[in-house]
Amino acid sequence: MTLDIDLALDMEPANVEKFLQVMHKLRLQPRVPVPARDLMSREAVRRMIAEKGAMVFSFVDFARPLRHVDIFLQDNLSFEELSTGARKIVIEHRAIKIMGIGKLLETKRAITPLRDKDLIDIKQLEKLQGQSEKSKE
DSSP states (O other), X not given: OOOSEEEOOOOOHHHHHHHHHHXXXXXXXXXXXXXXXXXXXXXXXXXXXXXHOOSEEEEEOTTSTTOEEEEEOSGGGSHHHHHTTOEEEEETTEEEEEOXXXXXXXXXXXXXXXXXHHHHHHHHHHHHHHHHHHHHO
16 A cells, blocks of 8 residues: 555646645655755756656655655656546545556556565555456446
């Protein structure tokens, strides 16, 4: 079971600014010593990916480390890419898009190197996908 929240964020500066305000209100801080506002610069994000091999930018509550949010940085994990086939659900009167199990499996399988945690996630997702397919029959 994953313990963090993974988000594909529309990286337009105005949207990133709103997101950073929410992270601040939730008392979540960057895990690494990089200013969160760097997410507003496409060039800074490209450098994170090229120089550090970053797939995500993480925010964490250092007092309660299970409060953890990852923002996908790479193009294949972009908001536009992952929105394809997403389901819309409503939580507290807000519509949000949830990535389908198939797409989530695809992204998990693409991780290199796969960690033990990823293998466990893949196994659980495959189980959920099988249950979902059986319920459609």
